[in-house]
């Protein structure tokens with residue numbers, strides 16, 4: 106087997122081609138990486154920016170899958186989910202609005218693998234108003250097809266009516282399954298939200314908790330949520346991602362705007378979180394950065410996005426990976442971007 110790479114030819118995803126060296130073909134813009142490791146394979150699920158012409162705003166219709174067994178060659182598995190796979194999604198040909206996602210694997214009681222695709226798409230409100238929601242699709246293959254077992258979003262804007270002023274509050278789901286089997290869903294924009302999931306992984310179990318960037322609720326009505334802010338998450342913007350390394354829980358997230366990657370640590374998946382600082386400053390040419398931290402073959406990696414392909418920008422981004430190195434106390438050394 107090859108040694109783990111320490112430098113990367115970023116962006117690692119460049120072309121929408123079957124060539125696993127990904128060095129030729131038609132340029133593809135990808136963003137919002139979410140990594141799932143099963144056995145000897147890394148499954149990297151990305152969003153897909155289709156903003157090919159000059160203009161503002163996202164055009165995002167489908168989710169892509171790329172797999173690797175050595176972190177160097179990425180096999181293109183194509184589209185595995187579309188926003189339109191959710192009956193309630195309201196995106197259209199103009200925008201799509203298939204925002205960031207997370208995919209996890211778990212075996213059921215009979216030992217059969219199941220894959221859960223949590224996605225942010227627009228729609229799902231009974232009043233038909235604009236607002237992002239989080240849905241889930243389930244499959245027995247990492248490549249899909251994923252089907253929505255509920256036919257309704259897990260979380261939609263109108264569930265907390267007083268937040269209607271912020272139509273993209275419910276974005277960027279990330280699920281973490283703890284060692285005791287309990288699963289938690291984290292998400293949010295400008296505030297981190299989290300809730301425990303039922304063992305079926307498609308229903309919410311308990312109350313929803315939130316902590317915002319300043320540790321308080323900014324004068325909003327808090328009657329139906331619990332504040333779990335013992336410490337603060339400075340500049341929390343979006344894209345939470347929880348993982349565990351050497352017994353420590355890590356929450357990496359996009360901070361500020363343009364976004365940096367910051368992180369906090371905890372002794373538990375439910376916090377309280379201790380802010381630890383910024384590990385990657387904003388990247389030229391893109392306002393968003395969307396981190397995902399994961400282990401593979403004994404090493405830790407950080408996936409994120411830049412915008413450094415030809416024609417790149419805030420709405421034409423590209424997925425990158427670099428190594429993560431820890432200090433002895435568990436803190437993360439500043440990430441060294443090895444290219445692109």
Ligand code: FUB
Pocket residue numbers: 136137152163204205225276277343344393394395
């Ligand atoms: O890609 C659309 C949105 O931009 C994601 O949901 C956010 O995390 C940001 O990357």
